[in-house]
Amino acid sequence: MATKKIIGRxxxxxxxxxxxxxxxxxxxxxxxxxSIHCTDxxxxxGVLIANFLDQDHPQYHGKKIEFQDYEITTVRSxxxxxxxxxxxxxxxxxxxKLYKISLTLNNRQEMRFPVLIGxxxxxxxxxxxxxLQDISFLQSQA
Numbered sequence: 001m002a003t004k005k006i007i008g009r010x011x012x013x014x015x016x017x018x019x020x021x022x023x024x025x026x027x028x029x030x031x032x033x034x035s036i037h038c039t040d041x042x043x044x045x046g047v048l049i050a051n052f053l054d055q056d057h058p059q060y061h062g063k064k065i066e067f068q069d070y071e072i073t074t075v076r077s078x079x080x081x082x083x084x085x086x087x088x089x090x091x092x093x094x095x096x097k098l099y100k101i102s103l104t105l106n107n108r109q110e111m112r113f114p115v116l117i118g119x120x121x122x123x124x125x126x127x128x129x130x131x132l133q134d135i136s137f138l139q140s141q142a
Contacts, residue, residue, distance in 0.1 A: 008132030031118035037108035
């Protein structure tokens with residue numbers, strides 16, 4: 001069995017398929033799914049199109065990303081409300097390693113972190129230490 005890496009409560013990660021790098025992420029063991037901030041999410045002829053981040057974010061590139069494969073999933077928020085969201089498969093680079101990740105698309109404009117990483121991704125890979133921050137990012141800078 002592979003050794004689990006220790007990750008802090010926040011970090012920065014790259015999402016190569018989405019052409020995003022050094023994006024602030026928040027680790028949330030209370031959330032099952034991972035979520036990324038998107039705007040202008042629309043389905044056109046069986047293709048899902050979304051704009052990642054927004055003009056307020058320094059990594060915003062304005063390019064719409066298309067997904068041929070996606071699902072609609074039900075997500076329960078921390079206040080108990082359920083909502084339907086699009087879920088896509090992507091990748092994340094953290095600790096200099098590339099992993100597959102499922103991301104639900106959501107407008108997180110009011111949130112401090114554009115990406116929330118949930119238990120579905122963390123399980124069997126990471127142990128969360130809430131006293132630590134940016135471990136992966138600092139290691140990548142060394």
